[in-house]
Amino acid sequence: DAKTTQPNSMESNEEEPVHLPCNHSTISGTDYIHWYRQLPSQGPEYVIHGLTSNVNNRMASLAIAEDRKSSTLILHRATLRDAAVYYCILRDGRGGSEKLVFGKGTKLTVNP
């Protein structure tokens, strides 16, 4: 399984943008980049995913480097409800192996 590397923790202030980085230097051409987050006492929540182009949805934006060896999850205006552990995961687009390999993720703290 291709691996991802994320900082252990990050801190942000409320209503400021947050950029969460992820390195995936061994990514293959068929790997999608997925982001999930887990709030305390809840199951993980899907945030966003992409393959090559930058992606936007109501929760966040995903910026993917041109060589695809890194990506950044962008929360445009952090709120206290965004405090969670964020996981960057690679999923093979060909299917056949559906497991999500979770690392330790990045614990995001949002200060009021």
Place this chain on the structure above:
Amino acid sequence: KAGVTQTPRYLIKTRGQQVTLSCSPISGHRSVSWYQQTPGQGLQFLFEYFSETQRNKGNFPGRFSGRQFSNSRSEMNVSTLELGDSALYLCASSLATGGGYGYTFGSGTRLTVV
């Protein structure tokens, strides 16, 4: 629409007993996966089912088993419970297989083995 439903939410069992956990995926989702989460090991993949067939299995002993029914509902069973099986067990469903689809997780079943 209804999310992924896991029952029960909490469970206390004694060592040596067995337990069955249930997961109802989002309507129309055919892929169901199970994960174990503990403070020490984090989130670990247990197994994945698609159209009633187990497609992948994680590195867990044979005491952990599962199945999927024709309506995509899934159950996992743990026999001869050990103290180390205490964990949050999470179920996730996806519309189809492949990296282009995201997973929706349930809130989990918190199992405590005493």
